[in-house]
Amino acid sequence: MGDKTAEVKRTLTGKVALVTGGARGVGLEICRQLAVLGAQVIVAARDETKAEAAAKELRKQGYQAMALRLDVTLKRDREAADAYLSGRHGVLDILINNAGVWLDSANAATPPDRPPSQALEKDIRGTFEANFFAPLLLTQRLLPLLRRSPAGRIVNVSSIRGSLAHLSDPASPVYPIKALAYDTSKAALNAFTILLAEELRGGPIKINAIHPGWVRTAMGSEHAELSLEDGARTAIRYATLGEEGPTGGFFYLEERLPW
Secondary structure: OHHHHHHHHHHHOOOEEEEEOOOOHHHHHHHHHHHHOOOEEEEEEOOHHHHHHHHHHHHHOOOOEEEEEOOOOOHHHHHHHHHHHHHHOOOOOEEEEOOOOOOOOOOOOOOOOOOHHHOOHHHHHHHHHHHHHHHHHHHHHHHHHHHOOOOOEEEEEOOHHHOHHHHOOOOOOOOOOOOHHHHHHHHHHHHHHHHHHHHHOOOOOEEEEEOOOOEOOOOOOOOOOEOHHHHHHHHHHHHOOOOOOOOOOEEEOOEEOOO
């Protein structure tokens, strides 16, 4: 076990990783776990003060971490992130598209405020801007930097709620709650994952969508079953895939989920 851990640490030493929504919750825990494995972590978040505080704490613990203001919904911030990475590192090895919103209700443990037929346009558009368009456009923008990596890895933090199979299955735990904005935005993110993986298939870049589980965060609520540490495990697993690992899949830990 110890030898395997040491091997992973060596593979991430010198790797550059960008985590969106990295200043709190699961995103911050993903940053921490990547940093522990030796990566140079860029904590990206809308609130630059919180991002810098998170990066500073990681540096105090002896890890390599920098802060970056990045509102993923803003074109100028995506362009600035590209310029920062190009100028400082010249490469990106790991991109974790973690930032996202839940606007259907107070949190994922609360039933939607409205049924699908009455969902508000502002909530639908706002959710798609953060959960679909932002990771799509950021990935497109940063793809040239990922191509410079010998083994680029992209992880789209999705949700089992984006699985059409689960949404249509009365036996699924997510079936009773019809969160139109969130569910459809994650289904779209899953489709993007499949299509980009097929375009890149045969090359060194691997892209997968993951379900982190129901995690105790502001979005997940205090009723959720998983800790932050457990919630980050799947993202870390697919951010550190070896050459033989899958691409274009949808996973929770080792389990392949139905689209």
